[in-house]
Amino acid sequence: MQRRQILARSAALASMLTPLAPAALAQATAARAAAPAAKAAKVAGTLRIVIPANPGGGWDQTGRALGAALKAVGAADQVEYENIGGKGGTIGLAKYAEKYGSDANTLLMGGMVMVGAVALQKPAVDMGHIQPLARLTSDYLIAAVPAASSIKTGKDLANAMRTDLAALPVAGGSAGGVDHIYAGVLARAAKAKPEALVYRPFASGPEVVASLLKGDAAVGLSGYSEFSDALAAGKLRAVGVSARRNAFGIPAFKDQGIDAVMANWRGVFTGKDVSPARTAELLAAVEQATHHESWQQTLKQSRWEASWLSGKDLSEFLELDLTTARVMVYLLKLKA
Template sequence: MTDPIRKITGHALSRRQWLGYSSALLASSSLGMASAQTNPALRLGAQIRIVIPANPGGGWDQTGRALGTALTSSGMVDKVIYENIGGKGGTIGLAEYTQRYGSDPNSLMIGGMVMVGALALNKASADLQKVQALARLTSDYLVVAVPADSPISDPKSLAKAMRENLASVTVAGGSAGGVDHMYAGMLARLSKANAEQLQYKAFPGGNDVVQALLQKQVQVGISGYSEFRDALQSGKLRALGVSSRRTLFGIASMRDQGVDAEMSNWRAVFTGKNLPAARSQQMTAAIEFATNQASWKQSLSSNSWNASWQTGKSLQDFLEIETSTAQLMSYLLKLKT
């Protein structure tokens, strides 16, 4: 009979070790109650690197650092090194990661729908096959915001402004081709405007979108709620709506206000394509353990993220669908770099 722990650890355990490991699993079905000392097979080692293919301060950066904190606080690893490589929706970081860390058993990379969209826009979707996805971690919705004194009062007012003169409504968001860009194109199309005239200004992070709005460089901004939250709560920005089906964060959905535009974002963790299966499985198990701990759950709450755990074949199927969707939307919405 094949030892199931060999699949995770890459080596056999003694009977005593096996009994200890099994007892720890039975003590908590979620793995959240067990300590790292009672789950030695899950430990990733002394140090790992988390590559964040974005500038500091944005959603991927927050996700990567929250994951690192969860891994260290749960005892899965002693130390985490963070490496930010921003630019072009994560595609620069992806290229660097595959070149430098494709065979590194101690490295992880954060990614998500923004990267899938950027690759589709640049007709380079196959590049995602150069890494392997371990787990989808979170999902969240987009907020459409304007400066507090903007004449655009609600989603229908925005649709009217886009329909009458789309070129005069500059929209700020994340990287070109990403989920913010796709959502801007969707709003333009639903407004019955010529999507080719969409004026989209891409920024490396949500903080930059906020500043562009406050400095009146753009008329409309799209980003995650956690990145807009402080400016919204201080009254510097005003939310027009959220991209969910129903009211969220105390913000009415775009759909409920007459503009049927629903879209969600998601973030995942990847590793090198050339890692042995046993190490990839061990990484996934350690990440699952860490995301059942209090520090990760606190990160979900404080950043208004939804837990969205998915692994294995279902994750691969999901990525194929998302890639096809991004390719189709880039074509239909006539998105441009």
């Protein structure tokens, strides 16, 4: 791909990955919240949701919140959950495609982490083996350090990265995922050499927190919901957020002179061999679930932004997302 194409696609993705401006987001959220909270048509007695991550992380929280909302609107009598963690969701993706590729009653959680892991690892089973149903949420990334760290601000972090990046191990989600990519973005923004990055991948947010508290990593990257308890307890200190402006009471890196803006997203998929008619039924049920009070409450508690996208727009978004993830893996010299 030519450099001009790479830059154009990367710029386009940056605009798509950054959630709506506050006024537009407020309008979109209000419009969706105002939708009728009627019962959905039942799509199955029992639905299964495969979560390609360990319990406790963002995908797990999202999948279980979606399942609760699907049950609440009457789309299913019960929902079962199956956690299959490892390698940025690619292990769960492969097992889902093999076991549930034609199962019309089993959904798969996924998102930008999986896209990045596919770009980095180039697994035999990739995003082409599943069908996207809907993008559900967007989430900013928080950079946190242990409370006793000498790093107090985003500028301190950038200076430490520039001085000796290899001496500053970064903990985050699976290799190639959004946390890994953002670590490289921060390194470049700090004018450090990304190839010196020491990245320690974990299968869940709680494991990232544990690595920071044990001193195995100097900096952690994750969503706010996964750091919130440790931040509130004073065990960790947030030094920056990946938004364009301050969020969660945390200063944006951009406002601290570090041009590193990025947003994570999470969504839901179905099997490649599920029929178009059944896919439409599942999509309608998921959309109805996102109007339910329980889902709206989860968004509020977790500080996630509603980021609904489906159909052709979602397919085009995923294609661009994967292309840009591959470019970022190359430019940032990320290693599996």
